[in-house]
Amino acid sequence: MFVSDCLGLNGMGHLTIGGRDTVELAEIYGTPLYVMDENEIRKACTSYRESIQKYYGGNGMVAYASKAFCCKAMCKIAIEEQIALDVVSLGELHTAESVGFPPEQIYFHGNNKTVAELIAAIEYGVGQIVVDNLNELDILNALSISEGKKTGILLRVKPGVDAHTHNFIRTGQIDSKFGFALETGEAMHAAKQALEMPGLQLKGLHCHIGSQIFDIDPFCLAAKIMLEFMADIRDATGKELKVLDLGGGFGIKYLPDHDPVAYDSYMRQVSETVKEICTKRNLTTPFIVIEPGRSIVGPAGITLYTAGCVKEIPGVRTYVSIDGGMGDNPRYILYQSEYEAMVANKADQPKTRVVTLAGKCCESGDLLGENMQIQDVQAGDIIAVLATGAYNYSMASNYNRIPRPPVVMLKDGMDRLVVQRETLDQLIENDLL
Ligand SMILES: *Cc1c(COP(=O)(O)O)cnc(C)c1O
Helix, strand or coil: CCCCEEEEEEECCEEEEEEEEEEHHHHHHCCEEEEHHHHHHHHHHHHHHHHHHHCCCCEEEEEEEEHHHHHHHHHHHHHHCCCCCECCCHHHHHHHHHHHCCCCHHEEECCCHHHHHHHHHHHHHHCEEEECCCHHHHHHHHHHHHHCCCCCEEEECCCCEEEECCCEEECCCCCCCEEEEEEHHHHHHHHHHHHHHHEEEEEEEECCCCCCEEHHHHHHHHHHHHHHHHHHHHHHHCCCCCCEECCCCECCCCCCCCCCCCHHHHHHHHHHHHHHHHHHCCEEEEEEECCCCHHHEEEEEEEEEEEEEEEEEEECCCEECCCCCCCCHHHHHHHHCCCCEEEHHHHCCCEEEEEEEEECCCCCCCCEEEEEEEECCCCCCCCEEEECCCHHHHCCHHHCCCCCCCCCECCCCCEEEECCCCHHHHHHHCCCC
16 A cells, blocks of 8 residues: 555554654654654665575675665664665765774775775775776775775676666667776776786676666676676686676665565576576676665655645646755656655545645755645645655755754664754854854
């Protein structure tokens, strides 16, 4: 009935998350409010871990893409769940360090890492820096030598699989800002260079083919292309790489009719493909890394708002204004992402209205959705937007100088703040006269 397993309905007809009444949580903490269910997050971690165990003999690892939702509490959950962590900036690395995240379990990504970022990563002992280009390869080698370290790296390769369309296409496409192209020979050149560099240890290859993907085939195709390339590297240099990082991008259910791939079937089919190509090309099966972000945290979160004015424009549309918007969820204004919304205090009632959810920012485009079906809504109602656990808090801004909402984490029905609401004073604390 609901897009996420952690959501439900209680005897008062209120929406619940993790067994807790959302209307009560809104009263306690105020709105707008992000609420996340830790049990749901851990459940996702467990099913990824178990499927790697089941289909690939445990010769692999989950690396949570922290950009989806990064805060101390989440990094700590990742440690406890024994999953690795992707970071892409000093800020994410700092957050991980602040809770003592094991550096060897960190993957540092990014297409334009700064020298400061590379130095910080080397000094913290980050286990894998995912190198994007030749310039970075040279700089990282030089920095590692001067720090007296041998830095573990993966090379980011563009396998030329575009999974963003529903019917994914294998293109010769090299138009991406990320990584080395295969077809131009650039990736092979980089691999040869990296193997020669004294400051670097080339552990393996990485690819990431997109996000919110519902098909398994593009993942299998990417795995196949990457393994063939690993075999080509072995043939050309005599060196077998040990790690194959297949990236993330597993789709989640935002709308009731979305039908995401079960992690289990993903792992089963990808494992079969990997074993098949390895046999064919006489390769040792590599250590597989998968990097889910959205699918670990997305379904575990919701955002609660209070409805303000309901503006009916006859023959045009009905605007329902909420006390948040693009500042806490920029995904609609960025790429028209669709969400399900409901009136949390009337969750048992039928959805009889079709409305546009409008934020409070001074932008006409500040919407959370159009043509959204919702219960009969009035000012003062609590509106829940569902499956907002990924790329909402982490993409939030202070546009219009609106403080960012807090994050409440539920565990076994107990609530605790893991990110406090930003204060007005924090908004001006860096201002100078
Ligand atoms: C964004 C990203 C991910 C996670 O993607 P999701 O769609 O959130 O699963 C994984 N790896 C890399 C390199 C990424 O850029």
